[in-house]
Amino acid sequence: MWRVGVRCWLFMGLCSCVARCSGKNVTVAVMLPDNHHKYAWAQPRVLPALRMAQEDLARRGLLLGRTVILRNFSTENPAVGLCAESRAQVVAVDVKMNLRPDVFFGPGCVYPLASVGRFASHWRLPLFTAGGSAFGFDNQDEYSTIVRSGPSTTKLGEFAIALHAYFNWTSRAMVTWYDLRLVDDRPHYFLAEGIYVALKEQNITMEAQPYQNDHKYYRELISFIREHGRIIYICGPLDSFLMIMKLFQSEIKDPENYAIFYLDVFAESLSQRRPWLNADPDWADPIQFFKSVFVITYRPPDNPEYQAFQKELHARTYQEFGVHLEPSLMDLIAGSFYDGFLLYAMALQETLADGGAQNDGINITMRTANRSFWGVTGMVTTDEKNARDTDLSLWAMTNQETGEYGVVANYNGSTKDLVWSQTERITWPSGGPPLDNPPCVFSSDDPSCNDDQLPVLGIVAVGSGLALIIFGISSFLIYR
Ligand SMILES: *[C@@H]1O[C@H](CO)[C@@H](O)[C@H](O)[C@H]1NC(C)=O
Ligand SMILES: *[C@@H]1O[C@H](CO)[C@@H](O)[C@H](O)[C@H]1NC(C)=O
Ligand SMILES: *[C@@H]1O[C@H](CO)[C@@H](O)[C@H](O)[C@H]1NC(C)=O
Ligand SMILES: *[C@@H]1O[C@H](CO)[C@@H](O)[C@H](O)[C@H]1NC(C)=O
Ligand SMILES: *[C@@H]1O[C@H](CO)[C@@H](O)[C@H](O)[C@H]1NC(C)=O
Ligand SMILES: *[C@@H]1O[C@H](CO)[C@@H](O)[C@H](O)[C@H]1NC(C)=O
Ligand SMILES: *[C@@H]1O[C@H](CO)[C@@H](O)[C@H](O)[C@H]1NC(C)=O
Numbered sequence: 001m002w003r004v005g006v007r008c009w010l011f012m013g014l015c016s017c018v019a020r021c022s023g024k025n026v027t028v029a030v031m032l033p034d035n036h037h038k039y040a041w042a043q044p045r046v047l048p049a050l051r052m053a054q055e056d057l058a059r060r061g062l063l064l065g066r067t068v069i070l071r072n073f074s075t076e077n078p079a080v081g082l083c084a085e086s087r088a089q090v091v092a093v094d095v096k097m098n099l100r101p102d103v104f105f106g107p108g109c110v111y112p113l114a115s116v117g118r119f120a121s122h123w124r125l126p127l128f129t130a131g132g133s134a135f136g137f138d139n140q141d142e143y144s145t146i147v148r149s150g151p152s153t154t155k156l157g158e159f160a161i162a163l164h165a166y167f168n169w170t171s172r173a174m175v176t177w178y179d180l181r182l183v184d185d186r187p188h189y190f191l192a193e194g195i196y197v198a199l200k201e202q203n204i205t206m207e208a209q210p211y212q213n214d215h216k217y218y219r220e221l222i223s224f225i226r227e228h229g230r231i232i233y234i235c236g237p238l239d240s241f242l243m244i245m246k247l248f249q250s251e252i253k254d255p256e257n258y259a260i261f262y263l264d265v266f267a268e269s270l271s272q273r274r275p276w277l278n279a280d281p282d283w284a285d286p287i288q289f290f291k292s293v294f295v296i297t298y299r300p301p302d303n304p305e306y307q308a309f310q311k312e313l314h315a316r317t318y319q320e321f322g323v324h325l326e327p328s329l330m331d332l333i334a335g336s337f338y339d340g341f342l343l344y345a346m347a348l349q350e351t352l353a354d355g356g357a358q359n360d361g362i363n364i365t366m367r368t369a370n371r372s373f374w375g376v377t378g379m380v381t382t383d384e385k386n387a388r389d390t391d392l393s394l395w396a397m398t399n400q401e402t403g404e405y406g407v408v409a410n411y412n413g414s415t416k417d418l419v420w421s422q423t424e425r426i427t428w429p430s431g432g433p434p435l436d437n438p439p440c441v442f443s444s445d446d447p448s449c450n451d452d453q454l455p456v457l458g459i460v461a462v463g464s465g466l467a468l469i470i471f472g473i474s475s476f477l478i479y480r
Contacts, residue, residue: 025067026348026358029101031091031116032108033076033083036323038184040266040333041108041131041150044323047072048316049334050105052309053341053376062345066358071099075107075116083185088112092119102359103128103344105337109185110134117143126361128344130336134190135197138385145361147368147386149340150333151265151298153191155390157198159296159411160233162418163394164199167259169436172205174229176221178236179210188235191263195233204436213240222251231436235263242279249289256429257438260293266329267297270395273404287403291429298329299391299410303378309335332377336388339375343368343382372414381414389413398424 030050036042047070054068073091077084088107092115095101104120107113108131117137120127121144130150137143138154164170175196177188189210200206207228211221213236221244225232234241241262249255262269269275275295276286313334314325325331347367348358356363365386372381381389390413398406406424411417428434440449 024065024358025069026063026103027069027071027099027101028103028105029095029099030070030072030105031075031088031095031112032072032106034074034078035076035081036317036321036325038081039083039108039131040330041106041129041337043072043074044317044321045313045325045330045334046106046108046130046337048320049309049313049338050341052312052316053338053345057342057345062349071095071101075109075112082183083107083109083112085109085111085115089115089119092116096123096125101125103348103361103364105129105340106131108132108333110136110187110190111185113137113146117146120361121145124361125359126344126347126364128337128340130333130340133194135193138387140385145365147340147343147365147382149343149380149382149388150336151390152387153194154198154387155194155413156191156263156265156296156392157194157196158413158416159390159392159418160195161198161202162411162416164202164204164231164436166418167433167436169231169433170202170204171437172207172229172442173199173231173233173436174207174209174225175233175235176209176211176225177234178213178240188237188263191265192233192235195263211236211240211244213237215243218244218247219251222248226252228442229436230257230434230438230441231259231261233261233263238264238269238275238278241269242276245276245289245293246280246283246286249283249286255289255292257434258292259434262293262295264295265298267295267300268328269295270297270405273406274402275405276403287397287400290403291397291400291427292434293397294426295395295405297393297395298332299393300329301332301335301378305376306335306378309338309376335375335377339377339380342373342375343371343380346371346373379414394418396424396426398427400427 032041032043032046033039034043036044057063073095075088075091077087104127106129107116108129110132113132117127126145128147128149132148133152135153137146175192177192179189180186196206196208209224211217276290279286310327310331317323317325347364350367351363369382369384369386392411393407394409395405396408397403407421408424408426409418409420412419444450
C-alpha cells in the first residue's frame, strides 16, 4: 500500500522537477552517537536504516538526478561512550562550514539535540530525528525546523490522559524517576516529564520525586509514595525498579490500593513476559505483588514490511559494523529514522516542485506537519508541531498463576483512543481499579473523616497537657 502512495508523489515530483533538478546533490549530515548498547539512535543501528531508505527511494527514481550524499559524524565523547552536548555543538558548526549540508539527521540525545536544534533553526536547516523525546522540543519558536519521526514524551502524556479518563482518576497521581543528571542524558526524567505535564494540565494534582540508585534512598521514596499517591508512574532501570518494588511490598500493607505503572518503553523487562523474573531470590512471592504492576511500552509495529526491515537492518549492521543485534523494540527507532527519511524526501520533493530551495528548512518542515503516510513502521502520522503520533501498549499480568504478562490495551496515537484487548483483561487484586484519591487518606476535609480523628487528637491534647504539667512540676522542683 505504501508503495502506491510513494509512487504517486514520486510521479508528480518527476513531472515538475525533471528539467530543473538534475545534477545536484543533497547532502545529509548524520549526527549520532556510537554506543549501540545504550542508545537506540546509535550509528550502527540507524546508519544502515538510512541507507536502506536512501536506496529504496533511489530504486524508485526519487530525488531525480539528485544524488543523496550521506555523511556521518559522531556526537559521542569517545572517552566515556556517552552523548556529549559540547561535542555535538562543535561538530554541527564544523559540518555547517565545511560540508554545507541540506539537512541534519540527529542528534538523538536530548541535550545535544537542544544545542544543534537551535543552530539548525537559526540556519533554517531542516533537522529530522527519531530521538529527542523531551517535552521542550514541542516549543516551535525555539526549534522551528525540528521534525520528530519517532516517539515523544508528550504523546506518552496523551496516553496517560486517556488512561486516567478511562479509570476515572481525576484528582491525583505521582511520577518518580531515576535521575541520571550528572552522568548521562537524563533519559528517565525526559520520559516521565510528559506524563507529569499532561496530567497536571488536566488539573490532576501531580507529585514528582526523583530517586537515586542507592538502597538508602528507597525507604524514603516509599514513604513519599504512600503519602502522595495511589496511581504511580515509575521510570528507571529494571534492577532499581525491582528493588524498590520488593521494599514496597514489605513496607506497604495494602498494595491492592495502588496501581503502579512501570515506564519501560523498549520493553526490556518483558523479554520473557515476566518483569518480576530477575527479582531478588529472597523475595517470596513477587507474582502476588506484581498483580498491581503494569508496564507501558511502545507498540511493536505488526506490519509485514517492518519484520523484513528488522531482518535486513540486523544483517547490514553486522556487515558494516560487526555488531550483532537481537530483535528488540529499539529497532523501532531505526525504523522511525527510515520513515523520517521518507518524510523528508516527500517534503523536499514538494518544496522543489514549488520552486523552493533544497535547504529551506522552514519551507520543508512546513510540509511535514499534519501528515500521514504508510512507512516501514506502519501508519505514520505527524501533528501540527511536527512530532509523530506514538502508539503505545499497556501490559498487565494476564496469567495469575504463572505471572505472565500480556497486552491488555493498545493506544492509537493518531486517534488518541485506548483499544482494549478482546481476550486479555486486567485482573485487579481488589476486584476493581484502585481509587486515585481514597477518602480520608490525602485530605481530611470531609467532615466524616474528622469524626474518626477527633478522639485521636483528643488523646494527643490530653497527653501533651499532662506532659507539660509534669515538665512544669519537675522544673519547679529542680530550680526551686
Ligand atoms: C555531487 O557529488 C559528487 C560526488 O559524490 C561530485 O562528483 C559532484 O561534483 C557533485 N555535484 C555537485 C553539483 O556538487
Ligand atoms: C561513519 O560510519 C562508518 C561506517 O559506516 C564508520 O566507519 C566511520 O567511522 C563513521 N564516521 C564517523 C565520523 O563516525
Ligand atoms: C467511571 O465512572 C463512570 C461514571 O461514574 C462509570 O460508568 C464507569 O464504569 C467508571 N469506569 C471505571 C473503569 O470504573
Ligand atoms: C483546569 O482548571 C482551570 C482553572 O480552574 C480551568 O480553566 C481549566 O479548564 C481546567 N482544565 C481542565 C482540563 O479541566
Ligand atoms: C516556499 O518556497 C516557495 C518558492 O520560493 C515560496 O513560493 C513559498 O512561499 C515558500 N513557503 C514558505 C512557507 O516559505
Ligand atoms: C495543522 O493542523 C492544525 C489543526 O488542524 C492547524 O491549525 C495548523 O495550521 C496545521 N499546520 C500546518 C503546518 O499545516
Ligand atoms: C489508528 O487508527 C487509525 C484510524 O482509525 C488507523 O488507520 C490506524 O491503523 C490505527 N493504528 C493502529 C496501530 O492500529
